[in-house]
Structures are given as structure tokens and as C-alpha cells.
Amino acid sequence: xxxxxxxxxxxxxxxxxxxxxxxxxxxxxxxxxxxxxxxxxxxxxxxxxxxxxxxxxxxxxxxxxxxxxxxxxxxxxxxxxxxxxxxxxxxxxxxxxxxxxxxxxxxxxxxxxxxxxxxxxxxxxxxxxxxxxxxxxxxxxxxxxxxxxxxxxxxxxxxxxxxxxxxxxxxxxxxxxxxxxxxxxxxxxxxxxxxxxxxxxxxxxxxxxxxxxxxxxxxxxxxxxxxxxxxxxxxxxxxxxxxxxxxxxxxxxxxxxxxxxxxxxxxxxxxxxxxxxxxxxxxxxxxxxxxxxxxxxxxxxxxxxxxxxxxxxxxxxxxxxxxxxxxxxxxxxxxxxxxxxxxxxxxxxxxxxxxxxxxxxxxxxxxxxxxxxxxxxxxxxxxxxxxxxxxxxxxxxxxxxxxxxxxxxxxxxxxxxxxxxxxxxxxxxxxxxxxxxxxxxxxxxxxxxxxxxxxxxxxxxxxxxxxxxxxxxxxxxxx
Amino acid sequence: xxxxxxxxxxxxxxxxxxxxxxxxxxxxxxxxxxxxxxxxxxxxxxxxxxxxxxxxxxxxxxxxxxxxxxxxxxxxxxxxxxxxxxxxxxxxxxxxxxxxxxxxxxxxxxxxxxxxxxxxxxxxxxxxxxxxxxxxxxxxxxxxxxxxxxxxxxxxxxxxxxxxxxxxxxxxxxxxxxxxxx
Numbered sequence: 001x002x003x004x005x006x007x008x009x010x011x012x013x014x015x016x017x018x019x020x021x022x023x024x025x026x027x028x029x030x031x032x033x034x035x036x037x038x039x040x041x042x043x044x045x046x047x048x049x050x051x052x053x054x055x056x057x058x059x060x061x062x063x064x065x066x067x068x069x070x071x072x073x074x075x076x077x078x079x080x081x082x083x084x085x086x087x088x089x090x091x092x093x094x095x096x097x098x099x100x101x102x103x104x105x106x107x108x109x110x111x112x113x114x115x116x117x118x119x120x121x122x123x124x125x126x127x128x129x130x131x132x133x134x135x136x137x138x139x140x141x142x143x144x145x146x147x148x149x150x151x152x153x154x155x156x157x158x159x160x161x162x163x164x165x166x167x168x169x170x171x172x173x174x175x176x177x178x179x180x181x182x183x184x185x186x187x188x189x190x191x192x193x194x195x196x197x198x199x200x201x202x203x204x205x206x207x208x209x210x211x212x213x214x215x216x217x218x219x220x221x222x223x224x225x226x227x228x229x230x231x232x233x234x235x236x237x238x239x240x241x242x243x244x245x246x247x248x249x250x251x252x253x254x255x256x257x258x259x260x261x262x263x264x265x266x267x268x269x270x271x272x273x274x275x276x277x278x279x280x281x282x283x284x285x286x287x288x289x290x291x292x293x294x295x296x297x298x299x300x301x302x303x304x305x306x307x308x309x310x311x312x313x314x315x316x317x318x319x320x321x322x323x324x325x326x327x328x329x330x331x332x333x334x335x336x337x338x339x340x341x342x343x344x345x346x347x348x349x350x351x352x353x354x355x356x357x358x359x360x361x362x363x364x365x366x367x368x369x370x371x372x373x374x375x376x377x378x379x380x381x382x383x384x385x386x387x388x389x390x391x392x393x394x395x396x397x398x399x400x401x402x403x404x405x406x407x408x409x410x411x412x413x414x415x416x417x418x419x420x421x422x423x424x425x426x427x428x429x430x431x432x433x434x435x436x437x438x439x440x441x442x443x444x445x446x447x448x449x450x451x452x453x454x455x456x457x458x459x460x461x462x463x464x465x466x467x468x469x470x471x472x473x474x475x476x477x478x479x
Numbered sequence: 480x481x482x483x484x485x486x487x488x489x490x491x492x493x494x495x496x497x498x499x500x501x502x503x504x505x506x507x508x509x510x511x512x513x514x515x516x517x518x519x520x521x522x523x524x525x526x527x528x529x530x531x532x533x534x535x536x537x538x539x540x541x542x543x544x545x546x547x548x549x550x551x552x553x554x555x556x557x558x559x560x561x562x563x564x565x566x567x568x569x570x571x572x573x574x575x576x577x578x579x580x581x582x583x584x585x586x587x588x589x590x591x592x593x594x595x596x597x598x599x600x601x602x603x604x605x606x607x608x609x610x611x612x613x614x615x616x617x618x619x620x621x622x623x624x625x626x627x628x629x630x631x632x633x634x635x636x637x638x639x640x641x642x643x644x645x646x647x648x649x650x651x652x653x654x655x656x657x658x659x660x661x
Binding site: 079148213214215216308323324 | 503504505506508509511512513514516517518519520521522523524525526527528530531534541543544545546547548549565567626629651652653655657658660
């Protein structure tokens with residue numbers, strides 16, 4: 001299989017693996033300790049918790065905003081090139097996106113301060129990675145059609161936008177119930193980057209027009225760059241023994257990579273007896289990349305109408321290397337350069353917000369309200385039977401913020417089971433129905449959250465799907 | 480109780496897995512993908528005023544041999560399907576001119592040539608499109624071309640002058656090729 005095929009195949013298949021990184025099912029599902037990672041100010045109805053190492057949270061999100069695998073690979077008898085031309089090259093816009101994201105929690109625990117029972121501490125390590133690729137529409141059209149039938153059309157380089165990384169995060173959070181109305185939290189983060197690449201904010205164009213002297217003029221104006229770190233070391237290690245690569249990845253994961261710092265903030269505000277307002281701001285921080293950095297730049301401007309002989313001006317120019325001189329001149333005007341300059345990358349900041357209304361009285365509830373300040377004074381363990389509400393999610397991406405709106409219904413089924421159903425609308429899909437279940441069997445906590453269930457009717461035709469699950473051991477607050 | 484709930488969830492998950500399905504997919508279709516862009520660019524531009532032609536003896540007033548390795552670049556040579564080269568010529572001088580474009584290989588052998596006879600004060604441009612590939616000349620001409628030679632030949636005198644403003648001879652060339660990327 002040719003390299004072109006491999007790249008194209010990876011892109012087309014990669015469209016199946018897109019992600020908005022939204023975890024709407026987990027957000028404010030506070031029976032699950034991992035909800036603290038989405039809002040450090042979420043309620044904490046436990047005395048302590050411990051995640052099963054490497055199994056406490058495994059998640060992957062998949063999807064695409066413009067085309068599905070079924071659109072391309074369905075055995076429908078339509079010519080494949082026609083499908084690609086109509087549904088991908090001409091069908092997608094530069095704002096369509098594909099990629100992948102995943103998260104594995106290596107360690108996670110938390111405990112309530114015995115002396116200050118309003119404080120709950122949590123800490124842990126998780127690895128997360130993602131790839132986000134916007135569809136480079138103009139460049140795809142140029143590659144598919146060429147410039148001959150697109151005279152006068154500017155092929156824009158600002159359609160190039162891509163980003164990806166693998167990072168290990170060490171975190172420590174404090175959750176404090178200030179009073180009956182407010183619970184606030186903050187989490188400090190230390191990032192250890194394994195690798196990263198990012199190309200955004202590109203500019204420029206390629207255009208073919210009628211020439212001033214000759215028949216055609218090709219003009220190229222470029223301000224394109226790609227920042228990357230971590231790759232050369234990985235490539236070098238991959239050429240050696242497998243143990244070398246494993247050793248490198250472990251080293252980089254354990255603070256041996258490019259380092260950064262950040263924080264999360266969040267709160268829960270009680271509105272009356274049954275309503276809650278929550279919000280959180282996640283990953284406000286940066287990573288300073290100064291190790292194994294390779295940056296690529298392509299900047300400049302050039303126009304060309306071919307080789308020129310204008311007499312009498314060029315009568316004495318008898319060199320035969322005019323072609324090479326032209327190439328050299330173009331390379332000088334449009335240098336493709338690399339450098340190892342350090343750079344700072346901002347984390348993709350995320351915002352969550354929600355309004356929640358509880359209704360229905362839990363069976364056997366002994367207190368009439370959740371109004372105590374101290375955990376011992378309140379019955380937070382199961383303080384609702386039903387809950388409905390809405391959530392907002394915003395993430396900062398290379399092309400600006402992306403938003404998702406979610407409506408949810410949550411229900412407790414006894415003391416063992418809690419379920420949450422969501423409807424989410426975002427750029428990937430308007431028919432995303434998700435379902436999550438949290439099961440408490442003694443001290444063992446298991447949860448599983450799955451998105452876009454309607455897509456399971458025809459998985460290849462699904463625009464988006466996600467799955468997240470994990471095991472914890474926890475102890476509830478005393479009622 | 481717990482056992483029953485576990486059992487119910489297991490049944491639910493199994494049911495979901497059974498209900499999940501998909502249309503038949505054929506990922507081998509990617510082998511049928513055909514990506515064949517048509518690229519266009521100018522090749523060279525030649526211009527000479529009448530004074531320069533008059534300054535030379537009658538006959539060949541200009542000959543230039545130059546390397547041109549765009550066609551035999553491996554990427555182009557390996558992927559070219561067909562194409563054409565377009566020539567546009569104008570002659571506003573007072574002379575009959577003969578312009579020749581020759582394609583040479585690395586040994587200096589002439590692989591192909593195009594000759595144009597231009598009448599004096601030929602205001603309307605002469606245009607010729609030469610096709611390569613199926614129905615046209617052999618693509619090997621292009622694949623093996625490493626040099627181009629341009630020759631200007633004055634078929635008349637070197638004393639007359641044109642009544643037109645800024646008399647000159649112009650030769651414009653461009654190429655348009657279909658490449659198979661996939």
C-alpha cells in the first residue's frame with residue numbers, strides 16, 4: 001500500500017475517532033469520585049475513596065463532525081472516488097473536525113480531613129491524549145483537482161489546523177464546604193508532556209492567475225508553522241530496543257518530560273432546597289517545551305511565471321543553469337526551516353456549568369434538608385431520587401471555543417444504583433443520547449458511561465460515541 | 480438483591496451488544512480511489528525587441544540552451560498521465576521570424592521540437608497546443624527532457640523597422656499535466 005493510501009486511509013478512518021472531550025455524563029454525577037476531576041467544587045458524599053490503579057477511569061471518545069465511516073465505506077455500489085469527492089473533498093468545511101482522545105487514570109484517591117471534616121482532599125495521576133485535526137478543505141481541493149481548473153481561486157493555508165498530545169498529569173485537589181450554600185474546590189496540576197504537536201493560526205494562500213508576461217502566474221504567500229516536542233526522542237528510541245522506548249515513555253511520564261503547571265476551579269451553589277448551580281474551569285495552565293523541540297516554519301512570498309529571457313537585458317546571461325537559479329530563488333523567498341526554540345503551549349481550557357433540580361424524597365431519609373455544614377450533620381449520601389437539569393460545556397480549540405449543551409435526568413434506584421440519561425447537542429451531532437450507571441456494591445463502586453446510544457443501531461454511521469468506565473473503593477459519609 | 484442487579488445489568492449490556500449493528504462496510508474500496516489533479520504552470524517566456532534582432536546578422540539572432548528538470552523530476556515522471564504544452568507567439572517586428580523550441584535529453588540529443596514561422600507584424604497571437612500521452616506525443620519525451628533550447632531565426636533583413644509601437648517578438652509557454660497521486 002502506498003504512503004498516500006496509508007495517509008488517506010488514516011485520515012478517513014481517523015474521522016471515526018473524533019472527540020469533543022465532553023464528559024457530560026460524568027459531570028456532577030457526584031456519586032462517582034471522578035466527577036471531582038470535572039468540578040473540584042462538586043459535592044463529596046464520601047469519607048474516603050481509592051481508585052483501582054489503572055482501572056479507576058478508562059475513557060475514550062470517538063466521532064466526527066462531517067462524515068461517517070458509513071458515508072464512505074458502505075457497500076453501496078457507488079464509486080469510491082465519487083463518494084470521497086462529494087462527501088469529503090467538497091462536502092466537508094474547514095470547520096469540520098476529526099481526531100481522538102482518551103484517558104487512563106493511573107492512581108486516584110481522596111480522604112476527608114478528620115480535623116476539618118468540611119475539607120476533602122484528593123490526589124492522583126492520569127494520562128490523557130488527544131488528536132484534533134480540522135479538515136484542510138482548500139488544500140484537499142488543490143490535491144484532488146489541481147490548480148488548472150481553479151484559475152483565480154485562492155487556496156488558503158489558514159485551513160491548516162491540527163493539535164495533539166500525550167501528557168501525564170499529577171494533581172492534588174481541595175474541596176471545601178464553606179456553608180450550607182457553597183461548596184468550592186481547587187486542584188493544582190503538574191503536567192509532564194510525553195509529546196505534543198500543534199499547528200494553528202496559519203495564514204497565506206496559493207493562487208494561479210493570468211500572468212503579466214507569460215500565460216500563467218503562480219503566487220504563494222505563506223505563514224505556516226508547526227511546533228512539536230518529544231518526537232525525535234521517540235523515533236530514536238523506536239529504532240532501538242523495545243525496552244528503550246518503554247523506558248523513555250515512563251521517564252517522560254514521571255516528570256522527565258517537558259513540564260507545566262495549571263489549576264482547576266469549581267463550585268456548587270445551593271439555590272433553595274432542591275436546586276443547585278455548578279460551574280468549573282479546568283486546565284488553566286501551560287507547558288513549557290524546552291526538551292526535544294523541533295519547530296517547522298514555512299514563511300515568505302513568491303510569484304513565478306517561469307524562466308524569462310528578455311532581450312537585450314539577458315543577452316549576456318549565457319548560463320545554462322537558469323532552472324536551478326529559479327529553484328534557488330524560490331527557496332530563498334520561501335524558506336522551509338526548522339528550529340529548536342523553546343515554546344509555551346497553553347492547555348485547552350474547558351468550562352462546565354450546570355443547573356440541577358432535585359425532586360422526590362429518598363426512602364428512609366431522616367433529615368428534611370441538606371442544610372448542615374458538617375458532613376456528619378447532613379444526609380448527602382442519597383439526597384435525591386430524581387434530578388433534572390441542563391449543562392453547558394465549552395472548550396477552547398485552535399479555531400475558537402466549541403460548545404455543547406446537555407439536558408439530563410438522573411435517578412437513584414435504592415442505595416445501590418444511580419443512573420443518568422443525557423441529551424447533548426454539539427457540532428458533532430444533534431441526536432446524542434447518553435446513559436450512565438453507577439453501581440455501589442458495598443465498598444466497591446463501578447460506573448460505566450456511554451454516549452450516543454442511537455448510533456449503536458448502525459455503528460459505522462454514527463458521528464460520535466464515547467465510553468468511560470472505572471472501579472473505585474469508597475466509604476460514604478456517615479448519615 | 481445485589482446479585483439480581485448485577486444480573487439485570489449484564490442482561491442489559493448483552494442486549495445492547497446484540498442490538499448494536501451496522502451496515503456492511505467494505506474498506507477495500509480505498510484501493511479504488513483515484514486522485515488525479517491537473518496542474519498548470521508557465522514554463523518560459525522569451526521576448527526580444529526589434530533593435531536586438533537588427534543588431535545581429537541575418538539568420539540566427541539568439542540561441543539559448545538551459546537546463547529544465549521539472550518534467551524528469553521523479554514525482555512528475557512517475558505520476559504523469561497526460562498533458563499538454565501551450566505556445567503563444569506574437570511578432571510585431573517587420574520581419575519574418577522562425578522560432579524553434581527543442582527538448583533535449585541528458586546527452587544533448589533532440590527528443591522533440593516545435594517550430595513556428597511568424598509573419599511580419601503578426602498582431603494576432605499564434606497559439607499551438609501540443610498534447611502528450613494518449614492520442615498525443617510520447618510522454619517519454621517529457622520524462623527524458625533535461626534541457627530546452629530556444630532558437631530565434633531572422634528570415635528577412637536586419638535593417639527594416641516596424642511601424643508598430645515597441646515592435647518585438649514574444650514566445651509564451653505553459654504546461655498543463657494530469658498527475659496520478661493515487
